[in-house]
Each structure stands twice: as structure tokens, then as C-alpha cells.
Amino acid sequence: MVSMKHLRLLGNISAAMLLVFAVACGPSLTLTDVDYAQPMESVAAPDQDGNVQDVRYGISFNVTPLNEMERGEGASLPEEVRFIRSTDGYYFVTAPGYSNVYVFEVEEQALDLYEVIRVSGAGLANPAFNQRSPHIQLVDGDVEYRLTKDGLAN
Amino acid sequence: MEKLTIRTVLATLLVLAVGFSGQVQAQFQSDFQIKQNFDRDHAEVLDHLKTIQAPDEVDQVNEKLDEMERRYRDHADLLNRVLYPETLQGRLTNLQELTQVTEERLQRLSESGDTIVVLEERIAELTTDATRYQEQADSLNNELAAMRRSRDANAAQARRLRQELDQRDAFIINMVDSIFVAYENVDLESLSPSERRGLVLEIDAQNVLGYIESVVDNNISFLDTHTELSTQDFLKLYGTQVEFDRMWENMGHDLAQIYVTETRRDERVSAIVEKIDEWEMLIDDAAWSTLSDAFSQNNIELAPFSNSLEFYTSLNTYLDEAIARAEESGGEEELAVYQRFADFWFSDVKPRWQEYLIDADLMTYENFNTIDEKLTEWKLHAQPTSYTMLILLGLAIVLIIILLVLWLMARGRDNRR
Numbered sequence: 290m291v292s293m294k295h296l297r298l299l300g301n302i303s304a305a306m307l308l309v310f311a312v313a314c315g316p317s318l319t320l321t322d323v324d325y326a327q328p329m330e331s332v333a334a335p336d337q338d339g340n341v342q343d344v345r346y347g348i349s350f351n352v353t354p355l356n357e358m359e360r361g362e363g364a365s366l367p368e369e370v371r372f373i374r375s376t377d378g379y380y381f382v383t384a385p386g387y388s389n390v391y392v393f394e395v396e397e398q399a400l401d402l403y404e405v406i407r408v409s410g411a412g413l414a415n416p417a418f419n420q421r422s423p424h425i426q427l428v429d430g431d432v433e434y435r436l437t438k439d440g441l442a443n
Numbered sequence: 444m445e446k447l448t449i450r451t452v453l454a455t456l457l458v459l460a461v462g463f464s465g466q467v468q469a470q471f472q473s474d475f476q477i478k479q480n481f482d483r484d485h486a487e488v489l490d491h492l493k494t495i496q497a498p499d500e501v502d503q504v505n506e507k508l509d510e511m512e513r514r515y516r517d518h519a520d521l522l523n524r525v526l527y528p529e530t531l532q533g534r535l536t537n538l539q540e541l542t543q544v545t546e547e548r549l550q551r552l553s554e555s556g557d558t559i560v561v562l563e564e565r566i567a568e569l570t571t572d573a574t575r576y577q578e579q580a581d582s583l584n585n586e587l588a589a590m591r592r593s594r595d596a597n598a599a600q601a602r603r604l605r606q607e608l609d610q611r612d613a614f615i616i617n618m619v620d621s622i623f624v625a626y627e628n629v630d631l632e633s634l635s636p637s638e639r640r641g642l643v644l645e646i647d648a649q650n651v652l653g654y655i656e657s658v659v660d661n662n663i664s665f666l667d668t669h670t671e672l673s674t675q676d677f678l679k680l681y682g683t684q685v686e687f688d689r690m691w692e693n694m695g696h697d698l699a700q701i702y703v704t705e706t707r708r709d710e711r712v713s714a715i716v717e718k719i720d721e722w723e724m725l726i727d728d729a730a731w732s733t734l735s736d737a738f739s740q741n742n743i744e745l746a747p748f749s750n751s752l753e754f755y756t757s758l759n760t761y762l763d764e765a766i767a768r769a770e771e772s773g774g775e776e777e778l779a780v781y782q783r784f785a786d787f788w789f790s791d792v793k794p795r796w797q798e799y800l801i802d803a804d805l806m807t808y809e810n811f812n813t814i815d816e817k818l819t820e821w822k823l824h825a826q827p828t829s830y831t832m833l834i835l836l837g838l839a840i841v842l843i844i845i846l847l848v849l850w851l852m853a854r855g856r857d858n859r860r
Contacts, residue, residue, distance in 0.1 A: 328474075328521065328524035328525055329474045329475055329478060329521065329524070329525045330473075330474065330475050332475055371475075417473030417474075417475055417476065418475075419473065419474045420474065428471040428472075428473060430471070431471060432471075433471055
């Protein structure tokens with residue numbers, strides 16, 4: 290026999306479970322089809338500490354670790370750094386003299402290296418990014434590369 | 444068939460090569476560079492519009508704008524995004540409108556070009572004279588300062604200084620007048636700020652109002668130093684002050700608009716107005732008190748006056764009372780009073796002061812005529828009955844008596860016969 294006392298206890302447990310479930314889920318909303326594409330690349334000269342910024346797009350970061358990865362520790366900073374954000378929100382960064390394009394994922398107050406795309410053995414002479422959604426176009430003189438976050442596109 | 448095939452292949456290759464090279468060039472342009480080029484072209488047109496001098500240069504700008512339209516038409520999407528919230532078309536339209544405004548301005552300018560050339564020449568000429576007069580004024584001011592220290596400076600020296608100051612004041616007033624008249628003929632609104640600055644710089648912006656202020660300063664300084672001048676001198680100075688005041692009323696504020704920056708304008712104008720008021724007060728006091736003294740010294744006691752209306756009223760009252768008095772009891776004494784006034788009026792007031800009283804708007808020709816008419820009326824009433832008439836009357840009576848006696852004697856003689 291199930292007594293009233295048991296029924297009350299069962300009711301209380303059910304209510305508590307519902308409450309826990311509701312709190313655990315929290316407010317849930319996702320906006321989709323976001324286009325992060327920066328219409329034009331940013332060209333910025335690093336300061337003496339290696340910081341670059343583009344006030345127009347509201348971003349600044351330090352390129353020293355990137356430069357060390359490209360050129361080795363203690364190497365001088367490039368005169369300018371070029372970067373652009375793709376439609377899917379990844380930052381593509383390179384500089385004259387670099388052999389690679391570095392793809393970064395956006396984290397909370399950080400850019401995490403997602404991919405390194407090797408484009409030129411001798412180093413890029415005069416690189417420039419163009420937004421060509423869904424690709425990022427990298428031009429260097431007469432040479433063109435079509436890039437995605439995962440590497441060179443076909 | 445074989446030839447045709449080779450030619451076809453070659454032609455195809457050539458077309459492909461040309462097409463390919465064109466494609467390569469078009470394909471690998473940096474968006475960033477396109478934007479940089481656009482910014483450079485835009486700035487170039489703006490700079491050209493700022494410095495453009497001749498209407499034919501407008502054609503060059505229009506050509507450049509057409510070229511920009513052709514060059515950037517294909518990049519409109521990119522430029523619209525990177526120029527947001529502006530657009531490529533918006534920027535180009537803005538430049539076209541600016542070009543049109545510039546063209547209209549140049550057209551107006553060329554129409555008034557002759558006037559400007561004349562103005563520039565006149566200003567150059569006046570600047571030289573102004574410098575010379577400024578040097579002269581400095582030396583005069585030194586002399587004035589020395590005289591202030593030594594109060595026994597004689598009137599002749601003061602008069603000489605005064606003449607030199609007058610000369611300079613007249614020059615300054617003419618100069619300012621001349622510049623202003625010249626400016627009035629130029630549509631200042633049609634000139635660009637740099638052109639206006641150019642004209643203004645010609646005559647040292649600081650000095651135009653500086654010259655004006657120096658006229659006021661020198662006169663105040665002179666009036667403070669010299670109280671021994673004659674009535675004529677003071678009336679003459681009164682005229683200068685009135686003329687100056689008129690000039691300032693007419694063009695002072697406009698000159699300040701041209702020569703003084705907006706932030707300092709009110710302060711500068713107020714300072715000059717304050718000094719002009721002080722000058723007016725000083726000359727007003729000096730002129731009316733010496734004029735009153737001059738009448739008193741000639742035993743003509745006018746009712747007190749301290750302005751032109753009171754002076755004229757006082758004269759009229761004096762004459763009306765004299766006429767009424769003469770009507771009642773004319774005679775030797777009244778004639779003497781009349782004679783004293785008439786002597787002073789016709790020997791001093793009219794020949795020596797009339798000109799300055801009229802110049803300074805203190806009296807008019809009509810006022811002088813009225814006084815003259817009243818003097819004539821006064822004279823008529825003041826003159827005692829003529830002795831000649833009395834003698835003639837006496838002689839006539841004597842003659843009548845003689846004739847009567849002769850007639851009676853003749854009649855008596857006849858009766859005796």
C-alpha cells in the first residue's frame with residue numbers, strides 16, 4: 290500500500306528534479322548564419338613590443354610569439370603584419386618575408402593557432418589578403434593562393 | 444588547310460595569352476591597395492580644389508573625377524563596404540558638387556578680379572604710407588609725453604603737434620575709409636578663406652584696428668595734456684571726433700569682422716568703443732566750456748549749455764529777450780549791448796568757428812541764418828530815434844513859424860494899407 294506520506298514524498302522529489310533540470314539547462318539561444326568576414330584586410334605596423342591593432346575592427350594582439358614561430362627566437366619583428374577575418378570567424382595572419390599563413394581561432398581574449406599554411410618556400414615578398422568568401426585570397430605579386438582555415442583550397 | 448590551322452592555332456594562342464595576362468593583372472590586385480589608391484585620388488582632388496586658381500583648372504578636376512569613376516566602378520562593392528557609412532557614389536558626388544561650387548566661385552572671382560587687383564595695389568600703397576605715419580606718430584607721442592612732464596610747453600608747440608596729429612588722423616581715416624570702400628566692391632563671400640587671409644595680410648591684420656585705436660589714443664592723450672588751446676582748436680578737434688565716430692559707426696564692426704578673430708572680436712570692439720566714448724566725453728567737455736568762456740569774456744551771458752541743442756537754444760533765448768527789451772526801451776545802452784554781441788558774432792564766431800561748428804554737426808547754416816535775422820531785428824529795435832529826424836522836424840517847425848510870422852506880418856501890412 291502506498292500511503293499519503295509516500296505520495297507526498299514522491300511529489301516533492303519530482304518537483305525537485307524538475308527544478309534541477311530547469312536550472313541546469315539555463316537560457317538557451319543560438320544565432321546562426323553569422324558572417325564574420327572582414328571586408329578588407331588590416332595592415333598594421335607592430336610597435337616595439339610587437340603589438341598590432343586595427344581600431345576600425347576593434348582588435349589588437351601581440352605578434353611576438355607568432356614571429357618567433359616563423360623566424361625563431363629573438364628575430365626582428367616584420368615592418369607590417371597583414372591579417373583578415375574569414376566568414377567563419379578565423380583570423381589569417383602573415384607578413385612580408387613569412388613563408389606561412391597562420392590561421393587562428395578566436396577564444397576568450399585569445400587567438401589559438403588552428404593551422405599553419407605553408408605558401409612560399411622563399412618567403413612572401415609583398416603579400417595581401419582579399420576577402421573572397423568562402424575563401425581568403427592571398428596574393429603575392431603575380432601569385433594567388435586560395436585559403437581556407439584548413440589549408441590551401443583546391 | 445594546314446596554313447589555316449596553324450594561323451588559327453597561333454591566333455587562338457595570342458588571344459589566350461592576352462586574355463590570360465589581362466586576367467592575371469585584374470585578378471591579383473590587393474583590395475587594400477585599391478582602397479589606398481582611392482583615398483589618394485580623393486585627397487588629390489580635394490587638394491587641387493583647395494588651391495585651384497583658374498577656371499580652366501576645373502576641367503582638369505572634372506577629367507580626374509571621370510577617370511576615378513571609370514577606375515573604381517568595378518570596385519564599388521568593396522569600396523561601399525570599406526567606406527561605410529559613406530559610399531563610392533556618395534564620395535564622387537560630393538567631389539563633383541565641390542568642383543561645381545569652386546567653378547562658380549572662380550567665375551565670380553574673375554568677374555571681380557579687376558577690383559581685387561586695384562584693391563591690392565591700393566593696400567600696398569597705403570601700407571607704405573601707414574608705416575611712415577606710424578613712425579611719425581611714435582615721435583609725436585614721445586613729444587607729447589615730454590610735454591606732459593613739462594607743463595610750461597607753449598601753445599605754439601602744442602598747435603604744431605596738433606597739426607601733425609591732424610594730418611595723421613586724416614590719413615588714417617582716409618586709409619580705413621579707402622580700404623573699406625575697396626572691400627565693399629569685392630564680394631568677400633566669394634573669396635576662399637585663404638584668399639581673404641591673403642588680402643588681409645597685405646595690410647597687417649593687427650594694424651588696421653591698431654591704427655584706428657592709435658587715433659583715439661593720441662587724441663585722448665592730447666586732450667589730457669592740452670587745455671590751453673583756443674575755442675577754434677577745440678571745435679576743430681570736435682569735428683575730427685565726430686568724423687571719426689561716424690566712420691566707426693559705418694564700418695567699425697565690419698572691419699572687426701574682417702580683421703579680428705571671432706573669439707577676440709567682442710572684446711576688441713568693446714575696448715575701442717570705450718575709448719571713443721572717452722574721447723567724445725573729453726572733447727565735449729573741453730569744447731562747450733571754452734565756447735561758454737569765450738561768450739562770457741565778451742560780456743555775453745548766455746544760459747549754461749553743454750550740448751549743441753542747449754547752445755542753440757541759449758543763443759535764441761538771449762536774442763529773443765534782447766529783441767523784446769529793445770522793442771520796449773531801445774536806445775544808446777541797448778545799442779551798445781547789441782554792438783558788443785554783433786562784433787563778437789561777426790568778427791569771431793562766424794569767420795573763425797562757423798565752419799567747424801557746421802562740420803561737427805553742432806549747428807547748421809539755417810541756424811546761423813536764423814541768428815543773423817534775429818540780430819538784424821535786434822539792431823532795428825535797439826537803435827535810438829534818429830537826431831537828424833529831430834533836427835529836420837525842428838527845422839520844419841522853425842520854417843513853418845518863420846513862414847507864419849512872415850505871412851502875419853504881410854497880412855498886417857496889407858491891413859494898414
